[in-house]
Amino acid sequence: xxxxxxxxxxxxxxxEGHEIESxxxxxxxxxxxxxxxxxxxxxxxxxxxxENQVTAxxxxxxxxxxxxxxTLNRMIELNDSVKTKGEIIYRGRNIFSEYSVEELRTQVGxxxxxxxxxxxxxxxxxxxxxxxxxxxxxxxxxEIVERSLRGAAIWDExxxxxxxxxxxxxxxxxQRLCIARTLAFEPEVILMDEPTSALxxxxxxxxxxxxxxxKTQYTIVIVTHxxxxxxxxxxxxxxxxxxxxxxxxxxxxIFSNPNDKRTEDYVSGRFG
Amino acid sequence: MKSGRNQRIxxxxxxxxxxxxxxxxxxxxALLVLGILIYxxxxxxxxxxxxxxxSGKLSLNPERAGILGVIVGTVLLMVVxxxxxxxxxxxxxxxxxxxxxxxxxRNFIQVNISNLAGVPSVIFGLLGLAVFSRMFxxxxxxxxxxxxMSLLVLPIVVVASQEAIRAVPQYLREASxxxxxxxxxxxxxxxxxxxxxxxxTGFILSLSRAIxxxxxxxxxxxxxxxxxIPNSLMSDFTALxxxxxxxxxxxxxxxxYANLAAATIIVLLVILFAMNSLAIFIRNxxxxxx
Numbered sequence: 001x002x003x004x005x006x007x008x009x010x011x012x013x014x015x016e017g018h019e020i021e022s023x024x025x026x027x028x029x030x031x032x033x034x035x036x037x038x039x040x041x042x043x044x045x046x047x048x049x050x051e052n053q054v055t056a057x058x059x060x061x062x063x064x065x066x067x068x069x070x071t072l073n074r075m076i077e078l079n080d081s082v083k084t085k086g087e088i089i090y091r092g093r094n095i096f097s098e099y100s101v102e103e104l105r106t107q108v109g110x111x112x113x114x115x116x117x118x119x120x121x122x123x124x125x126x127x128x129x130x131x132x133x134x135x136x137x138x139x140x141x142x143e144i145v146e147r148s149l150r151g152a153a154i155w156d157e158x159x160x161x162x163x164x165x166x167x168x169x170x171x172x173x174x175q176r177l178c179i180a181r182t183l184a185f186e187p188e189v190i191l192m193d194e195p196t197s198a199l200x201x202x203x204x205x206x207x208x209x210x211x212x213x214x215k216t217q218y219t220i221v222i223v224t225h226x227x228x229x230x231x232x233x234x235x236x237x238x239x240x241x242x243x244x245x246x247x248x249x250x251x252x253x254i255f256s257n258p259n260d261k262r263t264e265d266y267v268s269g270r271f272g
Numbered sequence: 273m274k275s276g277r278n279q280r281i282x283x284x285x286x287x288x289x290x291x292x293x294x295x296x297x298x299x300x301x302a303l304l305v306l307g308i309l310i311y312x313x314x315x316x317x318x319x320x321x322x323x324x325x326x327s328g329k330l331s332l333n334p335e336r337a338g339i340l341g342v343i344v345g346t347v348l349l350m351v352v353x354x355x356x357x358x359x360x361x362x363x364x365x366x367x368x369x370x371x372x373x374x375x376x377x378r379n380f381i382q383v384n385i386s387n388l389a390g391v392p393s394v395i396f397g398l399l400g401l402a403v404f405s406r407m408f409x410x411x412x413x414x415x416x417x418x419x420x421m422s423l424l425v426l427p428i429v430v431v432a433s434q435e436a437i438r439a440v441p442q443y444l445r446e447a448s449x450x451x452x453x454x455x456x457x458x459x460x461x462x463x464x465x466x467x468x469x470x471x472x473t474g475f476i477l478s479l480s481r482a483i484x485x486x487x488x489x490x491x492x493x494x495x496x497x498x499x500x501i502p503n504s505l506m507s508d509f510t511a512l513x514x515x516x517x518x519x520x521x522x523x524x525x526x527x528x529y530a531n532l533a534a535a536t537i538i539v540l541l542v543i544l545f546a547m548n549s550l551a552i553f554i555r556n557x558x559x560x561x562x
Contacts, residue, residue, distance in 0.1 A: 075450060078442075080373050106452035116443040118462060128461070129451035178447075185451060 023050040026189060026219050027072060027108075032086035034067060036079065041067050043244045044086070049189070054211060054220045056234030056251065058227055060271065063240040065223045066113075069191050072221065073108040074101050090189075106133065109187035113194040115174035117166035117181075122149075122158050125166050125177055129185035144184050152180035153210050172203025179210065190214065192222040196229065208233050227267055231255050239263045310541070317534025325535055330498045330510075334528035339536055341501035345414065345509035346483060346543075348502055352418025353425065353482045358475055360422070361429030365471075368430075369437040370459055389427035396424040397491025405492055412493045415505045420488045425478035432474020436467035469558035476551040480544050486513040512540045 027049040034042035042064045049055050049072075057065040070076040072088065074095060088095045095104050106129075117125050126148050127141045135141060145162065149155040154176040158169070166177055175195060182190055192211075196204040211220060211233050224230050230237050231251060238248040239258075247254060247263045258264045265271055328338020364385075372378040400420025410416035440463050448458040464471075494514055502509040510518075519533035 073450070075446065078446065078449065101449075102452045102454055105450060110450040112443065112446060112450070114443060116447045118444060118447055119466060128448070128453075132448075132451060132453040132457050132461075181447075181451065 023053060025049065026051050026090065027221075028087075028089040029072075030087040030089065032068075032071065032084065032088060034064075034071060034076070034085075035081075035083045037081040041243050042071075045245050047238055047245055047248045049219060049221055050236070051219050052215060052217075053235040054215050054222060054233055056230035056237045057221065057223045057240060058225070058230050058237060058266070059240035060266070061225070064243040065240045066193055068240065069193050069221055069223045070110075072189075072191055073105045073110055075105070075110060077101070106185055107187050108189040108191060109182035109185065110191045110193070111175070111178050111182055111195045114198050115171055115178055117169070117174050117177055120166060121163045122166050122169070122177060123162040125181050126184050129181060133185060148180040148184040149177075151183045151214070152176045153206065153213070154180060170203070172199050172206060175199060175203065175207060176210065179207075179214075183214075187218070189219045189221065192220065194223050194225060197225065204229075227255075227269075239266060241266070313534045313537045313541075316531055317536075317538050320531045320535040321538055325532075326539070329501065330515075332498065332526075334526060334532055337532055339512075339515065339539065341499055342510050342512055342515045342536070343539070344501050345499075346511040348414045348505060348507075348509065349418050349421060349511055350479055350483065352415060352505060353421045354475075354479060356419065356422040357426050357429045357478055357482075361426055361475070361478075362433050362471060364426075364430045365433030365437055366459055366464075369434055370455065370463065385427050385430055389431065392487075393424055393485055394487040394491060396420055397488030399423065400488055401491055401493070410506075412508055413506045414502060414509045417489050417492055417494070417509065417511070418505070420492060421482045421485060424485060424488060425482045428478040428481060429471075429474050432477070433467070433471045436470025436474070437463060439470065440466040469554055473551045473555045476547050476554070480547040480551075483511075483547070484513055484540065484544060486517050489514045490517065512536055512543075516540065 025048040029045050029047050032042055032045040033040065045068060057069060059065045067076060071084065072090075072095075076082050076084075084096065090099070090104070090108065093099060118128060120128070123145055126145045127135075130141060130144050135144070146155065146159075149158060154173060157173060158177070161168075166174065169177060175198075179190075179195075196207050199207065208229065211222070214220060222230075222234065234251045236249065237251040237254040239246045239254060239260075239262075241262055247258055247260045249258070254263060255267055258267065324336075325338050326343070327340050328336065330339070330341055331337040368378065368382065372381075397420060400416060400423070404410045404416040404419045405412060408416075410419075444462050444466060445458055448462045453461070489511060494508070494510055499508060499510050516533045516536050519529040519536065523530035523533065
């Protein structure tokens with residue numbers, strides 16, 4: 001790991017310290033098992049996501065990190081063969097039995113790996129969520145568009161071409177548009193599944209900066225295969241391996257002094 | 273040794289060229305036959321194809337016969353076939369692609385839709401005769417013919433729509449579901465707009481199939497007599513292919529009927545080429561943009 005990251009970790013360890021522990025849990029996962037057909041992908045996952053924090057999930061390809069984050073808003077159920085056991089409690093209610101998927105996904109929004117704007121204008125992309133939830137007044141929608149695009153730090157770049165095709169934007173801009181689109185329906189939690197893996201370094205830096213700003217108002221869970229990224233932007237880090245949660249702790253701890261040998265091997269680049 | 277190899281190279285090159293020519297000839301064969309057909313039809317019918325022919329009523333006298341009523345019959349037939357196949361076909365495709373879970377029942381339906389596409393059209397005619405003409409008492413009306421024809425071309429619309437829906441990338445659905453949209457909202461706002469060009473292409477091709485089909489209408493017992501111009505969906509009617517059939521059949525009695533048939537074939541072919549061109553135009557214009 002490079003010098004700058006180590007310094008950042010030490011600084012944040014000093015500045016934030018134990019205050020992190022006191023934040024309330026938003027999502028609690030209790031004994032979650034998950035199968036694709038007959039093959040088990042997640043084994044007995046137990047972890048809490050805390051309010052106004054960035055929780056990073058790291059691990060090698062195929063470790064179940066993407067599967068886990070997609071389970072948090074039940075997007076995983078788009079796959080017919082998925083079966084789950086165990087509980088995920090969001091705000092005191094079991095997401096599998098006490099929420100409809102529509103209600104859950106409105107409160108737990110998602111940004112995907114590959115920027116996926118709809119083949120519509122920038123404006124239409126942002127108002128898609130609010131429209132789906134029944135907001136029709138143009139004035140209200142206009143306000144939502146400006147607020148969301150500002151919130152995703154892309155307003156200045158697109159304000160003159162709101163009604164142009166979203167596919168005319170660069171990859172990085174498309175991804176920030178997707179974040180804006182998620183902010184538009186005011187979720188409480190934002191899930192991000194490797195949001196920068198398809199982007200260049202400059203776009204990646206912008207998104208990381210944006211995540212730091214969003215954290216003050218939203219709870220963020222981010223899957224990343226980039227360990228430096230996890231170290232730079234997250235408060236807590238979970239390390240997944242072969243469908244099991246190996247270690248979950250303060251990011252500082254995971255990257256400087258992990259408890260488990262496998263975590264240490266992974267973060268120091270010995271495998272993965 | 274070396275000259276032997278060179279000889280073999282020449283032999284291989286000759287073989288290579290003759291294979292290319294063989295494939296080219298195979299391609300040309302169908303085009304050639306089509307060319308002969310068009311040549312024959314045009315030389316026989318073109319001189320009969322005038323405004324009087326297009327705007328006149330049917331008559332036993334070939335000099336005065338016109339096909340306005342026949343064209344109206346075909347148009348009204350499409351007025352029935354169009355909405356029925358579009359609605360039933362697209363709804364079926366949406367159900368199979370978006371709603372039905374992978375199951376034995378879904379496979380069963382899928383296989384049988386493919387089977388339906390392979391059923392000879394005369395069988396559909398018998399089905400229409402039993403169900404629409406007799407059971408629902410629609411006789412040999414445009415409505416009975418249209419419903420029968422709808423069944424016949426339904427598999428084309430279903431399969432084309434399914435393919436168009438399947439081609440909509442999954443990440444667009446994920447975007448919509450991820451924002452809390454229901455399945456229906458996702459289908460209506462994302463999937464259908466993206467699949468529409470493909471659906472329309474299949475729809476137009478199915479209509480052009482329906483325009484050209486003869487057998488089901490023959491089985492329904494479309495009267496051979498001189499028909500008045502139909503004025504409602506319950507009218508008896510005659511359509512372009514069936515008129516061609518009867519005129520060709522009766523050419524043994526009155527020789528000029530063969531020329532009328534040829535002129536009608538020209539009209540039918542022009543309509544078919546126009547519709548197929550429209551389908552290709554739509555497909556090219558809305559090429560995938562994601």
